[in-house]
Structure formats: structure tokens, C-alpha cells
Amino acid sequence: METTGEDLKHKNKQIAELISDLANISMSDDKKMEVREKIQTHLRRVEEETKRLMPEITEELEGLAVPMSQEVAFVCKRIDCVNSVLRSLATSCFNTGKKHxxxxxxxxxxxxxxxxxxxxxxxxxxxxxxxLEMVSGSVVMDDQSEKKYEAEEERNEMNSISSNNEVENEKVIEAARLKDGLRRSKRFVKEPVSTEEHVKDTKAKGKVKGKKRA
Structure with a gap:
């Protein structure tokens, strides 16, 4: 019957229990020696069984090592791919952050x-x-100045016309005075009028004045 790893574990557990019982049980020296020999015999068997199983265990481990190494290589390759993608993403994020x-x-x-x-x-x-305010103010001032200037010109013109009219009136009055003076001078130069004629003339003038007043 082939001994497996589980059997070895079970045997080791039994040995540990025997050692524990040996420490706790009070027995004679002969009995203890007997138990010790049994334990040593059992340990030798276990050691021999272990030596016998070691090549098989090693072979099984080596057989597992190849797929495990392949799996590990595959996982490492995937990790490298992920790291490459992460590095690319990190570079892209850095460049994007820089652009932002x-x-x-x-x-x-x-x-x-x-x-x-x-x-x-x-x-x-x-x-x-x-x-614009300055220009508007200037335009208003110019308009006011122009209106003021026009009013002044008009006033000066009116004054000039009035002065001319006064001069003309004075000339007319002066001419009338001169004419009246000449007429009077001519009247005084005439021959002397008799008293009777003078009275008639005065009455005639009085009648004319009375008609005009009426």
C-alpha cells in the first residue's frame, strides 16, 4: 500500500500523542524504555518512508514547476503589459495635465x-x-455768441438807422427852417402893406383856420 502525505501527517500526529502520553503517564523505567523503542522504531519507519517518498514528491513538484513557471511567466507577462499600459496612461495623463x-x-x-x-x-x-460734452458746450457757446453777435449787429444797425433817420430828420427840419426863413425873408422884403389890407388879410387867414378846425 502506497503511503501518501496524509498518512504521514496522521502518523506524525500519533507519534506526538504518544510522546504526550508518555510525558503524562507515570510508569516504570522498563515500560518507558519499551515505549521509547517503539517510538524510535516508528520514527525510523517514518524517516525511511519519507526518504522513499522524497523522489516522488520531488518529481511531482518538478512536474508542477513547469506549468507553474509557465503560469508565473504568463502572469508576469500580463503584469508587464499592465505596467506598460499604466506607464502609457501616466504619460498621457501627464501630457494632458500639462496641456490643461x-x-x-x-x-x-x-x-x-x-x-x-x-x-x-x-x-x-x-x-x-x-x-462730446466739451464740443456740445462749445457749440452752444458758439450759438449763443453768434446770436449775441447778430443781436448786437441788429441793434447797431437799428441804432445806425435811427441815427440816420435823426440826421435826415434834422436835415429836413433844418431845410424846412431854412425854407421858412427864406419865405419870411421874402415876405419882409415885399412892399409895405397898408393897414386896411393887413386887416383883410388877417381876417381871411382867420376864416381859413376856422374852416380847418371845423
Whole structure:
């Protein structure tokens, strides 16, 4: 009957139990010697059985070593593939992170430039508004100045016309005075009128004045 590993384990367990019982049981020296011899005999058998089984165990282990080594090689190959994929993913992640960082930096720079451009446009708009206000004020002032100038010109023209009219009136009055003076001078130069004629003339003038008043 072939002895297996399980049988060896069972025998070793029995030996351990015997040794334990031997330590606990109180017996004579002869009995102890007998038990010791049995144990030694059993141990020799176990040793012989172990020596006999060692080649078989070694052969079985060697037989298992080939598929196990193949399995280990396959697992190692899979591990290498996984490590290669992981390294590729790590490189891709690093490059992607670098690109994202560059994109974020570019976006931040663009936002800063956009903000600066907005501030510049804001200042430009404020300056344009001020310029429009100044131009509008200047136009209003020019309109007011022009209206004032036109009013002044019109007033000067009216004054000039009034002055000319006054001069003309004065000339007319002066001419009338001169004419009246000449007429009076001519009247005084005429021959002397008699008192009777003078009275008639005065009455005639009085009648004419009365008709005019009526």
C-alpha cells in the first residue's frame, strides 16, 4: 500500500500523542524504555518512508514547476503589459495635465488682457463723452455768441438807422427852417402893406383856420 502525505501527517500526529502520553503517564523505567523503542522504531519507519517518498514528491513538484513557471511567466507577462499600459496612461495623463495647465495659463492671460482692454475702452468712452460734452458746450457757446453777435449787429444797425433817420430828420427840419426863413425873408422884403389890407388879410387867414378846425 502506497503511503501518501496524509498518512504521514496522521502518523506524525500519533507519534506526538504518544510522546504526550508518555510525558503524562507515570510508569516504570522498563515500560518507558519499551515505549521509547517503539517510538524510535516508528520514527525510523517514518524517516525511511519519507526518504522513499522524497523522489516522488520531488518529481511531482518538478512536474508542477513547469506549468507553474509557465503560469508565473504568463502572469508576469500580463503584469508587464499592465505596467506598460499604466506607464502609457501616466504619460498621457501627464501630457494632458500639462496641456490643461498651459490652456489655463493662456485663458488667465486672455482674461487679464480682456480686462485691461475693457478698462482701456472704458477710459476711451469716458474721454469721448467728455469730448462730446466739451464740443456740445462749445457749440452752444458758439450759438449763443453768434446770436449775441447778430443781436448786437441788429441793434447797431437799428441804432445806425435811427441815427440816420435823426440826421435826415434834422436835415429836413433844418431845410424846412431854412425854407421858412427864406419865405419870411421874402415876405419882409415885399412892399409895405397898408393897414386896411393887413386887416383883410388877417381876417381871411382867420376864416381859413376856422374852416380847418371845423
Amino acid at each position: 495647465k498651459e490652456a489655463l495659463d493662456a485663458l488667465e492671460a486672455f482674461l487679464e488682457l480682456n480686462e485691461a482692454f475693457y478698462e482701456i475702452n472704458k477710459e476711451k468712452a469716458e474721454l469721448e463723452i467728455k469730448l
